[in-house]
Amino acid sequence: MKKLINDPRAVVDEAVAGIAAAHKGLLVVQTDPTFIARADAPTKGKVGLVSGGGSGHEPLHGGFVGYGMLDAAVPGAVFTSPTPDPILAATKAVDGGAGVLHIVKNYTGDVLNFETAADLASAEDIEVRSVIVDDDVAVKDSLYTAGRRGVAGTVLVEKIAGAAAERGDSLDAVAAIAEKVNGQVRSMGMALTAPIVPHAGEPSFDIAEDEIEIGIGIHGEPGRVRIPLEPADAIVDRLLDPILEDLPFQSGDKVLLFVNGMGGTPLVELYIAFRRAAEVLEGKGIEVTRTLVGNYVTSLEMQGFSISVLKLDDELTELWDAPVQTAALRWGR
């Protein structure tokens, strides 16, 4: 295993210390228990937004803490949901009296740990609502699965709900916006290589030089199917088809197209994929009115990418465009 780390067990603590050092003024980092909060938290009267999950997905979630987005992010061990303690501490720290929204990716661990934290927060008289993000169409939401996973669409939920909170929406309203985004975004991803979890020291799955995984998650889980390597355009089509069918997206829709890198994919390749995805949408009469390209929801050094398509309306577009000032997403300020 070749990594730029000191000790596999110190990865999260040291990275969080780096985040603190790199974004002074924007963020503060609390340790014991560990969470990342806006430097100016809590904002009196504003709904607080807390998200979190395993580490290794950076910039998710710490990179999205700041004006117009999250109030706090709670990093767990690599690919492991945080425990309830830091989630509770973060929830208390950002409660400005208007309640706190938990944005939770749909994994058993995340759901259970956030659930416990929410119970504990309620016991301390903090009003908490939770939104479960489950945008991954690779997994069927059925009795036979743990339900759809939350993947790259999470960024869109966090940005848009963050803007709603910033404009002063109530907890119910912010939760409703977050639910709406989750209801209108669909994602699917693929991998060329597997990530290496530091404490495991080996790739999360073995894959040949001429194979790719389709329908992967963001924790190094193998995908739904393994197929021979294909040209980028064919791969894009393979991911886009189930996304578009699922909602379904239709001619005349306005959408945000998000091509997300898994951490090890060069930007030049993400743009090649974006080109094709935009072309396909256009061909179907779906108008791409907002875009995002880059490494936002990653899986350590995994090579691969995901596509997310979010159906926009005027309100979502306005909230997307609203100012945001975080380490990883910033405009308008």
Added chain:
Amino acid sequence: MKKLINDPRAVVDEAVAGIAAAHKGLLVVQTDPTFIARADAPTKGKVGLVSGGGSGHEPLHGGFVGYGMLDAAVPGAVFTSPTPDPILAATKAVDGGAGVLHIVKNYTGDVLNFETAADLASAEDIEVRSVIVDDDVAVKDSLYTAGRRGVAGTVLVEKIAGAAAERGDSLDAVAAIAEKVNGQVRSMGMALTAPIVPHAGEPSFDIAEDEIEIGIGIHGEPGRVRIPLEPADAIVDRLLDPILEDLPFQSGDKVLLFVNGMGGTPLVELYIAFRRAAEVLEGKGIEVTRTLVGNYVTSLEMQGFSISVLKLDDELTELWDAPVQTAALRWGR
């Protein structure tokens, strides 16, 4: 070779088409010859900034085209300087009557091709000045080398010179600011893995699982020395020492600390490196007043990173803070 591409020879064209599709409104892309320009270029009366170089370093340079930074970027083939034609075309397209500054990384190919383009532009009565960026302390600037390479410091030159141009500085003044930044920034990089140039199809160098390259450039050139894998902190120290000695940086200096990923390194590892670098600077009484962490000057999917330290004064700090609106760097607007 496992890449998210269609055809090794189409990589640049397709990526540039993706950049165009992803950043409408911000950028326009011209083909034949190919360059990327601000959507609103030329800006009457403003000095135009043109940079360029081989592709594979994204977001450099196309991701830095926009308000407050570059007016145009000229992408060559992967790791290959562009030819004079598109540089000339870009120069003409962004000339707003106040002259054009070429920001050129110090590689024989880049220097020669930009030189030719500048000669041709002068012949068409466009005033052109060139600044050669050579911030890499891994290479000695001596009679026995092609001189120091231009690496990650280029982003800082482009941002700060761009701000100077935006505030209305003359061509001479913008060139002087660019020279000043280049004179005060020092960088050094390392690699854990080699990039794979699409048309070559094989890693640019072979390196064992327990070895790293110190003092690499951004084109997959092997580094100055190959050593056994070390903990992140030791590697950071190994890069920082020659950087700090070179200027030299001194106690009391205010600096911008820039930890740049080579494309395949997860952000979590960059933050681990940042943490150590900030700690070392602090220990020497050097104050980190501005920061940048992320994949800005990359080498395809290479794993590795570089550290750049720029000595700041009030003017440079103000220009760094000035609004910028590009695909990859954005604040204040």
Added chain:
Amino acid sequence: MALGTGWVVDWVRASAEVVKEHRTELVRLDREIGDGDHGENLDRGFSAVVAKLDGIEADATPGAVLKLVATTLISTVGGASGPLLGTAYLKGAGAAGAATELDADALVAVLTAARDGVVLRGKAESGDKTMVDAWTPAVDAAAAARDAGGSEAEVLAAAADAAEAGAAATEPWVARKGRASYLGERAIGHRDPGAQSSSLILRAAADTAAAQTAAATEG
């Protein structure tokens, strides 16, 4: 021989050891059909538990120790297994109540409550390819052994045997809960890591009970 706080502490220490010993194996199982952290998660949790054992009061009941294990696992493991196993110990502690010793009936009650806790939190049914597939056969076998008049050590040995078989039985299945459910048919042929770790922990319970009983007989 009814088992007291000494046994619970021994069991917990033995669990921590066995988890550390099998850390790599559990990580490997979880790499195959999950995200490769299960061994690391439990090792982190049980190491934290062991660090707290020294602070236990001399007159602590078995239930109090189980509760300490529960809260420590919940606050250090994370992931799916943290809340699930944590809840198991928490409900087990509730079933143990204020008793100072656990006889066969009490052990069956503790195991049953633990299993019910996992099911309550995780909503998995038997055959979903989760830790429940170790716990449920274990509970059933423990009850049967108790009904047949087995000693405490025999009850736990029956539970451990059944858990082991239950974990092994998960191999040919498709998963319907947890991360492995994302894999569909690709989960076939792999043992569920959580079922495996639960079987290891229940084996530790049986082994420490047997050792205590042997020591008592000799002593």
Added chain:
Amino acid sequence: MALGTGWVVDWVRASAEVVKEHRTELVRLDREIGDGDHGENLDRGFSAVVAKLDGIEADATPGAVLKLVATTLISTVGGASGPLLGTAYLKGAGAAGAATELDADALVAVLTAARDGVVLRGKAESGDKTMVDAWTPAVDAAAAARDAGGSEAEVLAAAADAAEAGAAATEPWVARKGRASYLGERAIGHRDPGAQSSSLILRAAADTAAAQTAAATEG
């Protein structure tokens, strides 16, 4: 036999072929001490040149063809070799002037001007481990062959032999120009890719000249 436009065109086509044939080898040499694009760069450039050859006027002079090669390489190769080789052809074209045929003297003048062009642009000296280390021995050998009364084909053969030896001679050296200079001692043991490609191109010149002479003798 003095060489006309037909020979220049043949030479250029043969150069394109030999570059394509050795593309991978040149990429490999450049991977070792540079950035792995040299073969690709020249292949792209010479393919573009060949595509333009059909458009050449019937009465074009050797100099005009060389100039077309120059401008096409400059506008399609990029990198260091594009401007350097482009300048070589450009200055060679200048030396050829308006002549319709190139005799031994003219060939030596063309080669000398080409080499001088590379040195002018790239400022490399002999021994710096660049294409100059193929060109300078080639120019010297060509002049010597001419002085000894050699034919045009003999002059070019002497140039090609010397370039080949010159390229091989770069192997043990440290580089002082171009990317390989960044490597310090690590460049030792590797042949300079630009010197190698120049030697291939000069060999194509000699081979096509020999073929033309043979054809003329037979015809």
